[in-house]
Amino acid sequence: MNKIFIVIEREFMTRIRKKSFILLTILMPILFVGIVTVPVLLASIDSDKKYTVALIDQTGKYSPMLKDTGKIHFIPVEKMTEEVRDKDNDYTAVIVISNDLSQDSLGATVYSHKEVPVEITQYFNSVVRDNIKEERMAAYNIPDIEKIIEESKVEYSVPTVKWTDDGDEKKSSYEIAGLLGVILTLLIYTFVLSYGGMVMQGVMEEKTNRIMEIMVSSVRPFELMMGKIIGIALVGITQFLIWGVLIMVVMLVAGGMLASDIDPSQAMAMTGGMQGVPMPESPQVELFQIIQGMNLVEIFVLFVLYFIGGYLLYASFFAAIGASINEQADSSQFMMPVVILMIFALYAGMFSIQNPDGPLALWCSYFPLTSPVVMMVRLPFGVPTWQLIVSLMLLYVTAIGVIWLSAKIYRVGILMYGKKPTFKDLVRWIKFN
Amino acid sequence: MDNFLEISNVCKRFVNHVALDNVSINVPRGKVFGLLGPNGAGKTTLIRIINHITMADSGSVVFDGHLLRGDDVYNIGYLPEERGLYKKMKVGEQAVYLSRLKGLSSMEAKKRLKEWFEKFDILDWWDRKVEELSKGMQQKVQFIITVLHEPQLLILDEPFSGFDPNNADLLKREIMELRDQGHTILFSTHNMASVEEICDNIALIDHSKVVLSGDVDDVKNRYKDNTYYLVIPAKAELQGVEILSQEQKRNKKYLVVRKPAEETNSQFVNSLTRQTEILSFTERIPSMDEIFLRVVRNGEIK
Numbered sequence: 001m002n003k004i005f006i007v008i009e010r011e012f013m014t015r016i017r018k019k020s021f022i023l024l025t026i027l028m029p030i031l032f033v034g035i036v037t038v039p040v041l042l043a044s045i046d047s048d049k050k051y052t053v054a055l056i057d058q059t060g061k062y063s064p065m066l067k068d069t070g071k072i073h074f075i076p077v078e079k080m081t082e083e084v085r086d087k088d089n090d091y092t093a094v095i096v097i098s099n100d101l102s103q104d105s106l107g108a109t110v111y112s113h114k115e116v117p118v119e120i121t122q123y124f125n126s127v128v129r130d131n132i133k134e135e136r137m138a139a140y141n142i143p144d145i146e147k148i149i150e151e152s153k154v155e156y157s158v159p160t161v162k163w164t165d166d167g168d169e170k171k172s173s174y175e176i177a178g179l180l181g182v183i184l185t186l187l188i189y190t191f192v193l194s195y196g197g198m199v200m201q202g203v204m205e206e207k208t209n210r211i212m213e214i215m216v217s218s219v220r221p222f223e224l225m226m227g228k229i230i231g232i233a234l235v236g237i238t239q240f241l242i243w244g245v246l247i248m249v250v251m252l253v254a255g256g257m258l259a260s261d262i263d264p265s266q267a268m269a270m271t272g273g274m275q276g277v278p279m280p281e282s283p284q285v286e287l288f289q290i291i292q293g294m295n296l297v298e299i300f301v302l303f304v305l306y307f308i309g310g311y312l313l314y315a316s317f318f319a320a321i322g323a324s325i326n327e328q329a330d331s332s333q334f335m336m337p338v339v340i341l342m343i344f345a346l347y348a349g350m351f352s353i354q355n356p357d358g359p360l361a362l363w364c365s366y367f368p369l370t371s372p373v374v375m376m377v378r379l380p381f382g383v384p385t386w387q388l389i390v391s392l393m394l395l396y397v398t399a400i401g402v403i404w405l406s407a408k409i410y411r412v413g414i415l416m417y418g419k420k421p422t423f424k425d426l427v428r429w430i431k432f433n
Numbered sequence: 434m435d436n437f438l439e440i441s442n443v444c445k446r447f448v449n450h451v452a453l454d455n456v457s458i459n460v461p462r463g464k465v466f467g468l469l470g471p472n473g474a475g476k477t478t479l480i481r482i483i484n485h486i487t488m489a490d491s492g493s494v495v496f497d498g499h500l501l502r503g504d505d506v507y508n509i510g511y512l513p514e515e516r517g518l519y520k521k522m523k524v525g526e527q528a529v530y531l532s533r534l535k536g537l538s539s540m541e542a543k544k545r546l547k548e549w550f551e552k553f554d555i556l557d558w559w560d561r562k563v564e565e566l567s568k569g570m571q572q573k574v575q576f577i578i579t580v581l582h583e584p585q586l587l588i589l590d591e592p593f594s595g596f597d598p599n600n601a602d603l604l605k606r607e608i609m610e611l612r613d614q615g616h617t618i619l620f621s622t623h624n625m626a627s628v629e630e631i632c633d634n635i636a637l638i639d640h641s642k643v644v645l646s647g648d649v650d651d652v653k654n655r656y657k658d659n660t661y662y663l664v665i666p667a668k669a670e671l672q673g674v675e676i677l678s679q680e681q682k683r684n685k686k687y688l689v690v691r692k693p694a695e696e697t698n699s700q701f702v703n704s705l706t707r708q709t710e711i712l713s714f715t716e717r718i719p720s721m722d723e724i725f726l727r728v729v730r731n732g733e734i735k
Contacts, residue, residue, distance in 0.1 A: 006533050014522060210517030214575075217484040217511040218534040220503075415486070428448055 004223045004230075011202070011231025016238060025239050029246035051092040051120055054084050058098050059107075065127050071119055087113050093120055102132045177380035178353045184303055184376035185349045187240075192310050192372070193342055195236040196318040200331065202228050203322030203414070212414045221411040225323075226403075229315045233308075299379050302388065309395040310372025313402050314338065320406035323413030324421050345370035349377045356381040366391050368398035405430055436495075437462040437586060437617040438483070443492030445478055452478040454641040456492070460586075460619055460634070465612050467632035467649075468621040469721075471729050474638045476621050477514070480588055483619070484511050497585060507536040510584035514591045514621075516575050518563045525550075525559035528578050535582040542581065549577045553603075568595050576604065580611065587611060587618045593627060605631060625722040635721075637728055644734050649721070655735045656724045659692040660717040661701075669709035685712060 015021055050070075054077045057063040066074050075091075077084055084094055093116050099107030110116050110124070137145050160174070203225075206212050215224055321334040348370055352361035356378045364374040365383075371391050375383070412429040413421070421429075438460035445453040452475045460466045470476050481487045483494060485506055494501040497508070519527055525546065532542035550556045553573055563571060572595050580587060589608070593601045608631060612618055622628060628635060629649065636646035645652060660677060667684045677689040692701045698716075705711055719727075727733040 003534055006530070010530050014519075205519070209520055210513075210515045211519060213486075213513035213515050214511065214517075214531065214578075215534070216486050217509065217513070218506050218531070415481075 003219050004227045007219060007224060007227025008231040008234070011228050012234050012238075015198075015232065015235045021235070021239070025242050029243055029250065032247060033250050049117075051117060052090045053120060054091045054094040056080060056084075056094065056096045058096075059100055061100060062097050062108075062128070062131075065131060066124070069123060072123055085111075092117065095120075095124060101128050102135050178377075180299075180380040181353060181356075181377035182350070184299075184379065185346065185373050188303075188307055188310055188372050188376055189342065189346050189349075191236055191240070191307070192314045193339070195232050195311065196314045196338075197335075198232050198235075199229055199315045200318035200322035200335075202232065203319050203410070204325065204328070204331070207323065207326065207414055216414065221414060222407045225316070225319050225407055225410050229312065229319060233311055233315070302379055303376065305392060306372040306375055306395070309368075309392070309399050313368065313372075313395070313399040314342070316399075316403045316406035320409040320413065320426075323410040324416075324426060341369050342373070345373035349374045352377045362387075366394060368395045371395050435462045436460060437497060438619070439493075439495040440479070440483075441493050441495070443479070443482060443489045443494065445475075445482065445487070445489050451641050453482075453489070456638065456641075456643050458636045458643060458646060460617060462617055463612065463615050464633040465608065465618045465620055465631050467628045467635040468619060468638065469623075469625075469628065469635055469725060470638035471623075475641045476638055477590065479638070480511075480513075480590060480619070480621060483586075483588065484509060507582065508585045510535075510579040510582065510587045512575060512579040512587075512589045512592055514594070516572075518571055518575065520564040521562060523560055523562055524566070524574055527563060528574060528581070531578045532581050535584075537582050545581050546577065549581065553577065569597060569600060572596060573600065576607070580607075583616075585617060587616055588621075589618065590621045591623070592620070593622070593624055625720065625725055628721050637725065639729050645724075645728055652724065653718050653721070656719045656727065657716065658719070659694060661690055661692060662713065662715040662717055663688040663690050663705070663711065664713035665709050665711060671705070671708055674705070689717065 050073065052073045052075060055063055055066060055074045056077050056079060063074070063076055068074055077094075080094070080096065083089065084091065092114075093110050093112040095108065095110050097108040101107050108124075108128070110121060137149070142148070206215065219227075317338050321331065321338070325331055325334060345364065348360055348364040352358065352364065352374055355361060361374060361378055364370040365378055365387070372395065375388075375391060408430045409426055436459045438458075440456060440458045440460075443453050443456045444451070456475070456479060458468075458479075468476050468479070478487065482489050483496075483501070485501065485503060496502075496505050522530075525543075528546050529539055529542045532546070533539055537545070547556070550559065555570070555573060558566065558570065558574070563574075566574070576592070579589070587608075592604060592608075596604060605627070608618060608620075620628075620632060632649055634646070634648055635652060636643050638644070647655075665671070665686050665688065667681055667686050669686065671688075671690075675691040675693075677691060679689075680687045692698070696704075702711070702714060705714075
């Protein structure tokens with residue numbers, strides 16, 4: 001068994017030293033941060049831009065209301081002249097108000113040679129809207145009407161609380177549980193497909209390089225296969241850990257920057273909420289409580305169990321495929337059924353978010369080929385223990401069975417060159433001693 | 434005789450065909466043993482059985498006095514016909530890896546590799562990727578990897594294919610040296626010239642069966658067919674002798690003649706000298722090439 005570690009070591013070391021690995025591992029978090037920050041950055045760059053707008057107010061009613069903002073500068077103009085229309089003047093847009101807008105909503109138009117910037121129309125709309133609203137309210141002649149309306153604006157969302165088995169009450173949130181489920185599902189899906197694919201590539205490489213015969217004269221094929229599967233899993237886990245740490249660091253830095261923006265009363269509320277003093281809770285505290293209420297340790301342990309089971313199952317499939325084929329071109333034909341299964345699992349998982357305890361979710365979280373993906377959706381919502389046990393047992397029994405079958409195909413396949421095997425051949429290889 | 438490897442009654446059946454049918458071979462210790470046979474005869478299957486890659490259906494393989502075990506692979510160095518290396522890995526690193534799988538520590542492997550690389554004058558390849566080496570260069574590295582753990586048994590499957598004559602000669606000398614150090618070498622090839630040069634014993638496998646085996650000289654003797662090279666003066670005529678071919682060059686006649694089976698050499702020579710002067714008389718011993726063809730093509734088994 002000593003040799004399996006030598007194989008694992010090689011698989012691990014050669015892969016993490018690859019330039020592509022190092023690049024991807026560093027670039028992904030940068031990409032991630034980029035996706036989050038670039039739109040914000042772009043928006044802030046854009047905000048420096050200033051617009052000059054020519055205002056032709058034939059009613060004379062609105063021009064006092066349309067005050068210059070930081071971005072928009074209004075210049076009153078008598079009437080539409082050729083000079084105003086000229087393409088090369090400084091005006092970004094020309095607003096023509098020809099009628100009282102509370103009477104005639106089509107009484108104003110914005111002209112421009114280019115697309116009218118959203119900021120201009122937004123500002124104009126809000127000014128006009130407020131004015132119309134004021135006028136209409138005033139028409140009712142009710143004293144303090146503004147205050148009455150302000151007070152009648154209420155936002156409400158009912159708190160949901162989940163009873164746990166030991167009678168505790170925990171705050172729950174459908175949205176956050178669903179989000180966590182999706183994240184876990186995607187993690188398992190991407191990991192299994194990309195690293196499982198890597199196992200297949202690795203086996204094919206050994207086969208096409210003709211190194212297999214040298215290898216199997218010193219290592220048992222089973223050790224070689226498992227060494228590769230485990231070694232590549234470790235590569236993936238290393239990558240995920242590095243990403244996790246990098247993203248956490250970025251989050252902390254970003255979090256620190258956010259925290260300085262929170263005013264002291266809110267910070268008080270946060271600490272107060274954690275001490276159990278009933279105080280109006282800020283969204284952060286609520287989020288914290290919801291996540292606390294989900295039993296993260298249990299979710300994490302189960303995630304790891306499904307992760308390992310699912311990876312072993314699919315990776316050994318991929319190893320057998322890699323061993324059976326001789327050329328890259330043949331791989332797609334054999335990959336297809338496996339990929340279709342994975343995609344089906346992903347879809348089943350996504351649909352299960354709507355109804356985590358429905359029949360689709362239930363059966364797919366038992367079926368071992370889909371359970372690692374689908375169960376992830378259900379986990380944050382809480383799954384009965386007996387269902388977990390049945391599902392995990394099915395998964396691991398199947399995984400061991402598939403490893404056993406794959407090892408047989410692998411043993412024969414790695415030394416078979418020449419014609420592309422048919423599925424009938426594969427069955428024969430399994431039967432062969 | 435002390436046999437390092439005794440293969441007895443080994444059978445191996447695949448779904449569509451029989452690869453080995455009751456094969457028995459004895460490989461003497463410290464000798465070079467040639468495993469011959471046409472393509473698809475079952476040589477590779479036999480080699481794989483010895484390497485513990487596949488199992489025989491029946492029969493036994495005795496390795497150095499005991500039944501073949503899994504850990505005997507540490508004492509076997511195998512250079513397959515289909516040989517390759519990890520293309521993206523560096524030469525030195527890869528050699529260390531493969532040697533560790535054969536049971537060497539990484540320190541020991543490095544030490545021995547440096548020695549061999551120096552001997553073959555390829556030390557500057559150490560940090561190069563395999564894909565940068567030519568095929569012949571890769572073969573050298575593979576040979577070193579095969580012998581590095583100083584196995585008692587070396588199995589070389591077509592070792593000379595892909596080598597230029599210069600390197601083939603180098604390899605030949607290494608093989609002979611390893612033999613002189615006491616290693617047993619099992620050598621599979623189609624190249625009959627190299628068999629005559631370096632093999633002490635051979636076995637010829639055809640259609641899954643051993644059809645011929647033994648000491649090389651002994652085998653050749655068995656395939657002698659009483660033919661002789663004879664050189665006589667051009668004007669001489671022979672009577673009552675079966676002449677297989679004749680050729681005249683200047684004042685000499687070069688003949689191939691057959692001796693009647695019941696006569697001894699002396700009687701035959703006597704009968705010739707009575708007729709003419711003999712310039713040269715040599716027994717024609719068949720080449721391994723000829724024996725191979727006669728066995729495989731005509732089924733002429735002796």
